[in-house]
Amino acid sequence: MKITIKEIAEMAGVSRATVSKILNDYEDVSESTRKKVMDIIEQTGYRPTYTAHTLATKKSNLIGVIYAGKINASFNHPFFIEVVNSFKKTIGGLGYDLLFFSNEKFTKGEEDYLARCRYYQVDGCILINGDDIQSSILELEQSEIPCIGVDLQLTGENSGYIMTDNHKASAKAVEHLYLLGHRDIAYISGTPSSTIGNIRKEGYIHSLQTYGIPQREEWITYGDFYEESGYRAMQQLLQGERVPTAVFAASDQMAFGAIRAIREKGLSIPQDIAIIGCDDLDACRYVDPPLTTVRQDKARIGKLAARLLEDLINGETKVRSLMVEPELIVRGSCGENSGEE
Amino acid sequence: MKITIKEIAEMAGVSRATVSKILNDYEDVSESTRKKVMDIIEQTGYRPTYTAHTLATKKSNLIGVIYAGKINASFNHPFFIEVVNSFKKTIGGLGYDLLFFSNEKFTKGEEDYLARCRYYQVDGCILINGDDIQSSILELEQSEIPCIGVDLQLTGENSGYIMTDNHKASAKAVEHLYLLGHRDIAYISGTPSSTIGNIRKEGYIHSLQTYGIPQREEWITYGDFYEESGYRAMQQLLQGERVPTAVFAASDQMAFGAIRAIREKGLSIPQDIAIIGCDDLDACRYVDPPLTTVRQDKARIGKLAARLLEDLINGETKVRSLMVEPELIVRGSCGENSGEE
DNA sequence: CTGAAAGCGCTTACAG
DNA sequence: CTGAAAGCGCTTACAG
Numbered sequence: 001m002k003i004t005i006k007e008i009a010e011m012a013g014v015s016r017a018t019v020s021k022i023l024n025d026y027e028d029v030s031e032s033t034r035k036k037v038m039d040i041i042e043q044t045g046y047r048p049t050y051t052a053h054t055l056a057t058k059k060s061n062l063i064g065v066i067y068a069g070k071i072n073a074s075f076n077h078p079f080f081i082e083v084v085n086s087f088k089k090t091i092g093g094l095g096y097d098l099l100f101f102s103n104e105k106f107t108k109g110e111e112d113y114l115a116r117c118r119y120y121q122v123d124g125c126i127l128i129n130g131d132d133i134q135s136s137i138l139e140l141e142q143s144e145i146p147c148i149g150v151d152l153q154l155t156g157e158n159s160g161y162i163m164t165d166n167h168k169a170s171a172k173a174v175e176h177l178y179l180l181g182h183r184d185i186a187y188i189s190g191t192p193s194s195t196i197g198n199i200r201k202e203g204y205i206h207s208l209q210t211y212g213i214p215q216r217e218e219w220i221t222y223g224d225f226y227e228e229s230g231y232r233a234m235q236q237l238l239q240g241e242r243v244p245t246a247v248f249a250a251s252d253q254m255a256f257g258a259i260r261a262i263r264e265k266g267l268s269i270p271q272d273i274a275i276i277g278c279d280d281l282d283a284c285r286y287v288d289p290p291l292t293t294v295r296q297d298k299a300r301i302g303k304l305a306a307r308l309l310e311d312l313i314n315g316e317t318k319v320r321s322l323m324v325e326p327e328l329i330v331r332g333s334c335g336e337n338s339g340e341e
Numbered sequence: 342m343k344i345t346i347k348e349i350a351e352m353a354g355v356s357r358a359t360v361s362k363i364l365n366d367y368e369d370v371s372e373s374t375r376k377k378v379m380d381i382i383e384q385t386g387y388r389p390t391y392t393a394h395t396l397a398t399k400k401s402n403l404i405g406v407i408y409a410g411k412i413n414a415s416f417n418h419p420f421f422i423e424v425v426n427s428f429k430k431t432i433g434g435l436g437y438d439l440l441f442f443s444n445e446k447f448t449k450g451e452e453d454y455l456a457r458c459r460y461y462q463v464d465g466c467i468l469i470n471g472d473d474i475q476s477s478i479l480e481l482e483q484s485e486i487p488c489i490g491v492d493l494q495l496t497g498e499n500s501g502y503i504m505t506d507n508h509k510a511s512a513k514a515v516e517h518l519y520l521l522g523h524r525d526i527a528y529i530s531g532t533p534s535s536t537i538g539n540i541r542k543e544g545y546i547h548s549l550q551t552y553g554i555p556q557r558e559e560w561i562t563y564g565d566f567y568e569e570s571g572y573r574a575m576q577q578l579l580q581g582e583r584v585p586t587a588v589f590a591a592s593d594q595m596a597f598g599a600i601r602a603i604r605e606k607g608l609s610i611p612q613d614i615a616i617i618g619c620d621d622l623d624a625c626r627y628v629d630p631p632l633t634t635v636r637q638d639k640a641r642i643g644k645l646a647a648r649l650l651e652d653l654i655n656g657e658t659k660v661r662s663l664m665v666e667p668e669l670i671v672r673g674s675c676g677e678n679s680g681e682e
Numbered sequence: 683c684t685g686a687a688a689g690c691g692c693t694t695a696c697a698g
Numbered sequence: 699c700t701g702a703a704a705g706c707g708c709t710t711a712c713a714g
Binding site: 021 | 707
């Protein structure tokens, strides 16, 4: 049924080696032979077989996509999905297909990512950050396989990473609130162990210093980036002795939760409390009032991740990490502007 | 560097055939040999190579994921992403990894999905519906490769499909509005060429008949499932001679657009116009008022798609299509209930 | 410019 | 219970 290079060779009356050369655009083939063979390939609809090709060449044209951290948590994560979407477009244009590892398969004890990468002979990997990174990720990034981390600082010989300049994200948020007259600014962070959350926290603290605003320990609260945790963190802030007039949440989802808590307390936004999120999810436009937020440039991150990885695969780069500029999106939740951007 | 079955065999002092048998859980190997070999595999961290394995067996343990229709449009589509996420979990548990085809690669003229499936030797495919289905999809579904369509009616020898019972979705929406006293119910459909949109339209029309409500041609409008088109469709409805008191939109996103149009006109929801969407996106909970909608059971669809495909691959089924029951989620936009479900 | 032959790393009858 | 050998479908020096 399946037609192979052997059949093509026979039909064309040439050797398999010659067909292979034509398939791979070698120069040293006569035009007439090339044409004869190409015609037959055309007619038969022949396509080479991936496994045989890869087995012989060691080049798979496959990029592994790995969600690090908790099993399978984040395939549909609103931020990462956009990054991966953009990554897919760019890397696809370069001739790669994407292999999504299912975390369930090798789960006898450890998910052995390195082994699986070798098994499939992927040319490179993109690793998406998650909570609670496994040791098998370290193994992978220290290996010969080119890896790019998204929001995940990979430092191996053949790896690199890319993320938003999170320090600046906080700076922009705090600056915006400061310019609107706020001096009592609280912060809702991610999990204490989250690198991203911590960079944003440092950015927040640093910005307060910049503007000479004293820092209050009880105004730094922690969540887990999801809505419910923002709700609880905000409740905590509302119960404090002194209530802040503005809140910067390290994720939009937590901001949504915070909005709910503020409402339930009978306070209004932005009159009583201004709030600003981080990420620029779609839902920001739909909440009431529309959420002012710091946008991460998801498309750009994905595109750059693809380019970085390509360079890494081809051994063509010394650049190993990139920071992407965040952008402040002003909507109604801080009171300056109630319309769309 | 890379260790192969040959090395393992030599180290263990047995043949490659024996190692292979042990690797594949054959019965007829002595316990002592098995142990000896397993120990060495353990120590060396040996893993078989995928391409060699597949080349020899014809079984790849890879499932192709194809977004049919317009190039690359919907990887981050809010409905399908949830379906695929659930599919990934289930199929992953069955030992498969996922190969996402990038639409860019083979784009010399046609994206030849069938050829690519054979190239990678995928064991099966899941096809996600989109607009404007290509002929290469037909080729695939008529082939020897097992395929499951999501919202896409595949009828080939080795294919099947799964979707929400969309007729019932409309019935539930109309019934809900009817019970709230509405008799002037308009419908915002998807593109006229969309199967899903049309089934929902028929369901809408049929339900009106059920309740003896006369159907008005000008109250059936068309969008493209996205927000902007819902906005425009609603504007059209608002300009009509007679304005409906309730609207059923074939997607949540169009419902969001409709809400915007209603607001701009100075009307309020649900007092002046009740609105009900379809899908149950996350954002439904955040719009004001929270959107009543017909939920598609995305997790269930994904899970069933995985099971159907597995059965198809193993040649174990006569069932070729499944309808999943939709569920009405009552929120505030029709006035009965203003809280969360 | 073309082809014979060995090799990529595994599996599978088959013989013993 | 074990192994020799052929095969999966391609590529790549190498020789001519």
